[in-house]
Amino acid sequence: MALASRLWRFLCLGRGAPGPRFPPRTPGGLRQCGLRPLSCSEVIGNPGTFKGGLLFSTLSYLGFETYQVISQAAVVHATAKVEEILEQADYLYESGETEKLYELLTQYKESEDAQLLWRLARASHDRAQLSRTSEEEKKLLVYEALEYAKRALERDELSFAAHKWYAICISDVGDYEGIKVKIANAYIIKEHFEKAIELNPKDATSIHLMGIWCYTFAEMPWYQRRIAKVLFATPPSSTYEEALGYFHRAEQVDPNFYSKNLLLLGKTYLKLNNKKLAALWLMKARDYPAHTEEDKQIQTEAAQLLTGL
Numbered sequence: 001m002a003l004a005s006r007l008w009r010f011l012c013l014g015r016g017a018p019g020p021r022f023p024p025r026t027p028g029g030l031r032q033c034g035l036r037p038l039s040c041s042e043v044i045g046n047p048g049t050f051k052g053g054l055l056f057s058t059l060s061y062l063g064f065e066t067y068q069v070i071s072q073a074a075v076v077h078a079t080a081k082v083e084e085i086l087e088q089a090d091y092l093y094e095s096g097e098t099e100k101l102y103e104l105l106t107q108y109k110e111s112e113d114a115q116l117l118w119r120l121a122r123a124s125h126d127r128a129q130l131s132r133t134s135e136e137e138k139k140l141l142v143y144e145a146l147e148y149a150k151r152a153l154e155r156d157e158l159s160f161a162a163h164k165w166y167a168i169c170i171s172d173v174g175d176y177e178g179i180k181v182k183i184a185n186a187y188i189i190k191e192h193f194e195k196a197i198e199l200n201p202k203d204a205t206s207i208h209l210m211g212i213w214c215y216t217f218a219e220m221p222w223y224q225r226r227i228a229k230v231l232f233a234t235p236p237s238s239t240y241e242e243a244l245g246y247f248h249r250a251e252q253v254d255p256n257f258y259s260k261n262l263l264l265l266g267k268t269y270l271k272l273n274n275k276k277l278a279a280l281w282l283m284k285a286r287d288y289p290a291h292t293e294e295d296k297q298i299q300t301e302a303a304q305l306l307t308g309l
Contacts, residue, residue, distance in 0.1 A: 082113055089119050096292060102127045109148070114159050117152035121145045121165045125172060131293065142172045160199035164206050167192035183228050186236040189213060204254035208261045211246030214238035215264060219271070240271045259288040259298045266302065275309055282306050 085108060092101040102123040108116055124145035128138045146169040152162040167189045174182035190213055196206040217238040220228070228235030247265045256262070266282035269275075285302035288295060 082116065086115055086119070089123075093119075093122070098123070098126045098130060112155060114152045114156035114162055117148050117155065118159065118162045118165045121149035121152060121169055124148060125165070125168060128172070139176060142169070142176065145169045146173050158199060160196040160203060160206065163192040163196040163199065164203070164209065167196070168209065179224065179227055180231055183231060183235060186213070186217070190236070202253055204250040204257045204261075207246050207250040207253060208258060211243045211250065211261075211264065214243035214246060215240065215268060218243055240268050244268045244272070256284075256288070259285055259295045262288060263298045263302055266305065270305070279306060279309055282309075
């Protein structure tokens with residue numbers, strides 16, 4: 001399970017045809033030389049001019065209506081185009097085609113569509129994690145992913161995926177920003193994971209990531225805790241019990257959705273000195289079908305931990 005040279009733009013198909021024009025009124029609205037009844041010809045004016053004006057007004061109105069129809073069709077077509085791109089992107093993601101997915105979505109990096117942008121953030125993140133990606137390129141991709149996630153969130157604050165990937169990308173950037181920034185960002189990361197879960201309680205990945213947040217701060221080394229206490233009056237903290245709750249909740253929402261969730265259930269039970277349940281979950285992680293490099297690494301780690309038991 002992996003953790004997106006131009007967008008289809010809404011093109012202006014032409015300027016709207018001008019509406020009917022009315023002659024300017026005279027200052028008083030009536031003849032200033034005196035009041036008298038107006039003849040029919042004076043009311044209508046030149047019949048040819050009147051007919052021409054009426055025809056022009058009618059054509060202008062029809063032109064405006066046509067423009068609206070064409071504009072609406074352009075919007076529908078653009079929406080269909082975006083949907084097509086999203087379908088392609090999701091297919092490549094499920095197929096594990098990380099580089100092809102990145103190449104597809106970077107063509108639309110100027111997009112204003114939140115669905116495209118958070119997928120682009122995910123694709124950049126996933127490409128950064130590939131073993132063949134150089135350290136220099138990885139750093140560029142990490143910051144690139146954060147920018148895409150930020151834009152996705154700006155476009156749609158009600159997108160659970162935008163909140164989730166914004167939190168993930170902030171966490172990734174923390175590896176390059178130092179311990180002080182990393183700890184400060186922890187509050188932001190937690191806030192966005194919680195928001196993602198609130199918006200979509202059925203997203204097992206968001207719940208799993210909240211569990212990782214808790215696990216990370218539960219096992220924070222003593223020296224980092226000391227630094228955190230110096231820098232912050234109330235540094236972030238958690239417990240293994242909290243982490244365990246999130247890992248189990250993720251499993252309830254979507255059983256066996258992720259090999260790492262199985263592994264972390266086993267490791268958390270080990271931290272809580274429950275070897276029986278630890279062995280149960282570690283065996284599940286070891287026997288999980290390996291579809292990715294990460295799955296293979298998790299199988300190996302689970303097997304090693306089981307040997308230690």
